[in-house]
Each structure stands twice: as structure tokens, then as C-alpha cells.
Amino acid sequence: MMEMFQEWYDSRHEYVKEWKKKNKNGRVMGYFCTYVPEEILYAANILPVRILGSHEPQDVTEPHIFGMYCPFCRDCLAQGLKGRYDYLDGVMIAQSCIHIRQAFTSWQLHVPVSYSYYLSMPHNLQSKHARPYLAGELAAFKKSIEEWTGEKISDAKLDEGIELMNKNRRLSKQIYETRKADNPPLTGLEAMYLAVSSQMVDKKEHSQAMEAALKKLPTRKLDRETGARLMIIGSEDDDTEFLKMVESVGATFVIDDHCTGTRYFWNEARKEKDRLASIANRYIDRPACPTKDWPDRTRLPHILKLAKDYNVQGAIIMQQKFCDPHELDTPAIQNMLKENNIPTLFLEFDVTVPIGQFKTRVEAFLEMIGEEDLF
Amino acid sequence: MITAGIDMGAKTIKVVILKDNKIVAQSIILGGFDQRTAAEKIFSEALEKAKLTRNDIEDITATGMGKKEIYMHPPISANNEITEVSADSRGATYLFPSARTVIDVGAEEGRGIKCDDKGKVIDFAVNEKCAAGAGSFTEAVARALEVKVEEIGDLSLQSKEAVAMNAQCAVFAESEVVSLVHAKTSKADIARAVHDAIASRISSMVKRIGSEKEVCPIGGAAKNKGFVDSLKRALELDKLLIPEEPEFVGAIGAALISAKNK
Numbered sequence: 001m002m003e004m005f006q007e008w009y010d011s012r013h014e015y016v017k018e019w020k021k022k023n024k025n026g027r028v029m030g031y032f033c034t035y036v037p038e039e040i041l042y043a044a045n046i047l048p049v050r051i052l053g054s055h056e057p058q059d060v061t062e063p064h065i066f067g068m069y070c071p072f073c074r075d076c077l078a079q080g081l082k083g084r085y086d087y088l089d090g091v092m093i094a095q096s097c098i099h100i101r102q103a104f105t106s107w108q109l110h111v112p113v114s115y116s117y118y119l120s121m122p123h124n125l126q127s128k129h130a131r132p133y134l135a136g137e138l139a140a141f142k143k144s145i146e147e148w149t150g151e152k153i154s155d156a157k158l159d160e161g162i163e164l165m166n167k168n169r170r171l172s173k174q175i176y177e178t179r180k181a182d183n184p185p186l187t188g189l190e191a192m193y194l195a196v197s198s199q200m201v202d203k204k205e206h207s208q209a210m211e212a213a214l215k216k217l218p219t220r221k222l223d224r225e226t227g228a229r230l231m232i233i234g235s236e237d238d239d240t241e242f243l244k245m246v247e248s249v250g251a252t253f254v255i256d257d258h259c260t261g262t263r264y265f266w267n268e269a270r271k272e273k274d275r276l277a278s279i280a281n282r283y284i285d286r287p288a289c290p291t292k293d294w295p296d297r298t299r300l301p302h303i304l305k306l307a308k309d310y311n312v313q314g315a316i317i318m319q320q321k322f323c324d325p326h327e328l329d330t331p332a333i334q335n336m337l338k339e340n341n342i343p344t345l346f347l348e349f350d351v352t353v354p355i356g357q358f359k360t361r362v363e364a365f366l367e368m369i370g371e372e373d374l375f
Numbered sequence: 376m377i378t379a380g381i382d383m384g385a386k387t388i389k390v391v392i393l394k395d396n397k398i399v400a401q402s403i404i405l406g407g408f409d410q411r412t413a414a415e416k417i418f419s420e421a422l423e424k425a426k427l428t429r430n431d432i433e434d435i436t437a438t439g440m441g442k443k444e445i446y447m448h449p450p451i452s453a454n455n456e457i458t459e460v461s462a463d464s465r466g467a468t469y470l471f472p473s474a475r476t477v478i479d480v481g482a483e484e485g486r487g488i489k490c491d492d493k494g495k496v497i498d499f500a501v502n503e504k505c506a507a508g509a510g511s512f513t514e515a516v517a518r519a520l521e522v523k524v525e526e527i528g529d530l531s532l533q534s535k536e537a538v539a540m541n542a543q544c545a546v547f548a549e550s551e552v553v554s555l556v557h558a559k560t561s562k563a564d565i566a567r568a569v570h571d572a573i574a575s576r577i578s579s580m581v582k583r584i585g586s587e588k589e590v591c592p593i594g595g596a597a598k599n600k601g602f603v604d605s606l607k608r609a610l611e612l613d614k615l616l617i618p619e620e621p622e623f624v625g626a627i628g629a630a631l632i633s634a635k636n637k
């Protein structure tokens with residue numbers, strides 16, 4: 001029952017091509033950041049598909065993105081340059097960091113699509129002007145989509161979009177909640193496939209698969225010991241190889257703070273008369289990306305609460321190489337967790353990682369936090 | 376009680392046999408391409424030295440990068456495995472009970488470990504994707520200077536002038552050495568520049584985990600007087616706790632963990 005999510009993840013492109021065959025009037029929008037309001041896209045019968053990398057060495061982005069930009073944004077652009085997303089009708093981004101924006105603008109230039117949009121998502125979410133500002137930007141975006149498709153987006157359609165997204169968020173969270181158990185019924189790797197695939201397939205189908213999974217999870221048992229309960233913290237992360245390795249040496253990831261994970265689905269849009277205001281509030285209130293978490297670091301209490309609720313023994317901080325916003329948060333996160341007796345292991349990731357070196361460090365970390373008395 | 380620790384390092388394999396926590400034999404060999412065969416050979420040699428047979432050894436712990444080669448694999452069949460970090464920490468605090476920071480510079484990896492009075496690891500850092508903080512860097516430079524690696528330490532102590540090494544990468548640093556040679560810089564000054572560069576890399580890594588005063592450098596590089604001298608300067612310490620045979624510390628730690636296991 002959990003296999004479906006991995007299947008979707010592995011055959012993401014084939015899935016969308018099939019989707020297009022079945023939805024003759026539907027369009028597909030590739031997006032670069034989870035601040036993109038998918039509610040509005042679903043309301044317009046557009047399938048939002050997150051553009052992610054493929055974790056392979058590549059040699060096509062060098063002329064377009066400077067070497068000091070993060071390997072993730074280069075990996076994303078490489079997918080476009082290699083023609084793997086040739087089924088997209090449009091691409092869009094909501095402003096988060098300049099690295100991924102560079103991937104977006106290069107895509108606009110070099111991977112032609114009929115529609116592209118830059119959504120000016122505000123940075124200072126803590127300003128009182130952020131909410132009306134974003135609501136205004138969402139209105140402009142909605143208008144642009146209406147012009148593209150030639151169809152008005154009614155409030156009823158927006159309600160459908162909001163409910164579709166909310167339901168998917170609610171179910172994701174319910175499945176994540178089962179990991180609070182002493183012996184979680186799913187691995188961190190399975191949870192990763194679940195969350196990331198939700199960004200690649202039709203939410204309707206994805207929610208159905210989660211509903212089916214939720215029925216079976218209460219009686220499901222993993223075929224191994226839980227081991228050390230770990231949290232993983234960082235930017236986007238779909239490094240399945242790394243999770244697999246860690247979970248093979250005596251540990252289980254029970255919770256994450258990733259924009260491919262909990263930050264994506266943790267909160268819902270509330271019912272409000274003004275639908276766009278409701279959507280704007282949802283994105284302002286979601287667990288923040290570090291590019292938008294200033295002057296207060298709202299991430300800190302949020303991460304600590306997750307760590308406590310899920311009873312974690314240690315946290316792995318995965319630092320995407322050259323991701324300055326996350327790097328800037330790391331000392332504060334490490335200090336806070338340390339004060340709460342949660343040791344951390346800091347690892348710098350590239351899109352391809354030498355798993356052997358990481359394995360030694362992860363094993364040493366597990367020995368360090370382990371209960372067993374080696375000494 | 377008789378136990379053994381086998382450290383399957385990137386370059387060399389070290390075996391230590393302990394009887395009631397006292398070292399009765401130790402041996403070292405180049406790992407080469409076939410690490411398993413090399414390990415079997417050196418393990419037999421250590422057994423011979425100690426006048427023991429495999430059956431006399433009650434518990435064996437494997438450590439180091441190649442530990443899987445002998446873990447549960449006959450004829451050695453190590454019954455326990457542990458990372459280098461834990462083994463180093465345990466070994467160093469056995470030799471120097473006051474040691475609170477262990478610096479292990481091996482062939483391919485540099486490690487800094489912070490530990491408590493029982494040798495339990497509190498925190499650690501390992502060099503990442505870079506050989507500029509590891510022993511193989513010294514070897515490469517020795518080759519470029521046409522001196523034996525055993526001599527580069529003494530050579531560096533004769534240095535009269537500190538020369539800065541600017542490259543951060545071992546491969547680029549090697550070409551920088553060539554430039555220094557062309558600029559008629561003395562071999563001694565170049566040797567010191569290289570040791571200073573490695574020491575600076577290692578000390579900045581150790582500072583990340585918080586360095587204590589009682590520092591024990593181990594691994595092959597700790598035999599290099601020039602490197603040790605540079606490390607003292609980098610850490611601003613007059614004295615370091617240097618084991619007589621620093622390469623064996625990980626294997627000693629592994630053997631001690633075996634003893635605790637029983």
C-alpha cells in the first residue's frame with residue numbers, strides 16, 4: 001500500500017503524460033517552490049507538478065548558472081535542458097531564493113513553454129503588510145491564469161481547489177502522526193516518498209491512496225527494530241539513497257522539517273469569505289522557509305515542538321551545498337536542540353553524495369547517542 | 376581475558392591483541408588492493424607474536440573504513456564492529472586518561488573528537504570531500520620534494536621561514552609546491568608550509584566541536600614531528616599528549632571495546 005507513492009515518485013514523468021491523455025482539457029504547470037498557491041491552479045484544472053532534480057551528475061547547466069549557485073537549482077534546470085519535462089504547458093515560481101529563481105529564469109529562456117509566471121511572494125512575512133500584499137499578488141496571478149486558459153475562476157472553483165489541497169494536507173499529517181508511536185508503522189523513506197509524490201501527482205488520486213494507507217497503517221509492523229528515533233532538517237530533500245542508508249544502520253526517521261516534507265503540508269487554509277485572503281494567510285502562516293523567517297526565527301519553536309512531539313533522540317541537519325539561508329539558521333538550530341539534549345549531526349549534501357563517508361559519520365553519531373554502554 | 380582490535384584503515388591495517396587490558400602483541404601491514412587477505416596475514420602474525428591461536432581470542436572488534444571485510448567473515452570473524460570515531464576515543468583515553476580531544480590524522484581522513492573521562496564521544500567532526508587535512512597530502516608533497524616521507528618531519532623542523540600555502544585543495548597545493556620549488560624556496564620551508572596547512576585545516580575543524588587543552592594526536596601523521604610542531608602552533612598549545620605508537624590507537628580502542636563487551 002505504501003509502494004504506490006514510490007512508484008509515482010519513480011515514474012513521475014510517465015504519470016503526467018498519462019494524466020494529460022486522460023484530461024484532454026487539463027494543463028500542466030511545472031513549479032519551482034512550495035510557496036506557489038496550488039489552490040488556484042487546481043481551481044483552473046491545471047495540474048501543478050514540482051520540478052525536482054534527478055540526483056545524477058550532469059554537464060548541461062554550466063553555461064547558464066554560476067558555479068556558486070546551489071547544486072539543487074542546477075539539477076532542476078538540467079531536467080529541463082535535457083527535455084525530461086517536455087510535457088509542461090507552463091512554468092512558475094514564487095519568490096523564495098535567488099538560486100532557484102535563476103533556474104526558473106534560465107528555464108524561461110532556454111526551455112520554451114507557452115506560459116510562465118513569477119509570483120512576487122513577499123519576504124518579510126512578519127510585516128503587517130505581507131497579507132494584503134500577497135492577496136493582491138494572488139489576484140493578479142489569478143487574472144493571468146484566467147487570461148491564459150480563457151476561463152474565469154469562480155469562488156466555487158476556488159473552494160474546490162482549497163478543499164482538495166486541505167484534504168491532502170490533512171491526510172498527510174494524519175499519516176505522519178502515526179510515526180509518533182514507539183514503533184512507527186512506516187519508515188522515514190516511505191514518508192519521504194509519500195510527501196514528495198504528493199507534489200508530482202494529482203492530489204485527488206494521492207489523497208485516495210493515503211486514505212487507503214490510513215486504514216492499513218494501524219496494524220502494520222516494520223520488519224525491523226525502530227532503533228534511534230531521528231529527525232531530519234534542511235531545505236528541499238529527496239535524497240532517498242541517504243535515508244535508505246541511515247535506516248539500514250539502526251535508526252528510523254520519525255519526522256522532518258523540509259519543504260519537500262512537513263513544511264509543505266503542515267497547515268491548512270481556513271475558510272474565509274475572501275478566498276484569496278484565505279489562501280494568502282495559509283502561505284504566510286505555514287512553517288517558514290529560512291529565506292522568509294526574519295527578524296524572528298519562527299522555525300526554532302516549531303522545530304523544537306516537532307522534535308518533542310515525535311520524541312526524537314537526535315537530528316541530522318542536511319545542508320544543501322551553497323544554500324546560505326539554511327546555513328545561516330544552522331547554528332541557532334543546533335544550539336537550541338543542544339540545550340534540549342538533542343544532539344545534531346551536520347552533513348553537507350550535494351546532488352550526488354559519497355554514501356560511504358556519510359555512513360561512517362552516521363554510524364559514529366548513532367554510537368554517540370546510543371543507549372548501549374560501549375565504554 | 377584475551378581480546379583483539381583490528382583497524383582496517385584506508386591505507387594500513389593494524390592489529391592489537393590485549394590480555395587483561397594489557398597489550399601483548401601489535402602488528403601493522405599495508406592494506407593494498409586485497410584488504411581481506413592482508414588482514415588475515417597480519418592477524419596471524421600478531422597471533423604468532425603473542426603465541427596464541429584464533430581460538431584463544433574471546434572477542435574481536437573491527438573498526439576502520441574496511442571493517443566489513445572481516446566482520447563475521449572467517450577466518451578472522453570479528454564478532455563486533457565499531458566506527459573509527461568511537462575506537463579512537465576509547466583508545467586515546469586508555470593511553471592518556473586526561474585526554475579530552477583526540478585528533479586522528481590518517482591517510483585519507485582527518486578527525487577531531489571531543490570525549491568525556493570514560494572515552495565516550497561527546498561530539499566529532501570529520502574532513503569532508505577533501506584530502507588537504509589528511510596524511511596522504513604529506514606523502515604527495517614528499518614525492519614532489521623527492522624526500523622520504525619518514526624524513527619530511529625532521530626536514531620541516533629545520534625551516535627558517537614560514538611560507539604561506541594558499542591553495543585549499545591538496546591537488547592544487549601540490550602544484551603550488553611546484554611554484555615554490557621554482558621560486559627557490561628551501562625544501563625545509565616548503566615542508567613546514569605543508570604541515571602548517573594541514574594543521575590549520577585540522578585545527579579549524581577541531582575548533583568547530585570546541586577544543587580542550589588535553590589534546591591527543593593519533594594516526595600515522597602523529598609520528599611526523601614537523602606536523603606535530605605545526606599542530607601545537609595552530610592550537611596554541613605547548614604540549615600535546617603523543618602516544619609512542621600513534622597508529623595503533625584505534626585498534627587498541629577496538630580491543631578495549633571487545634573487553635568491555637565480554
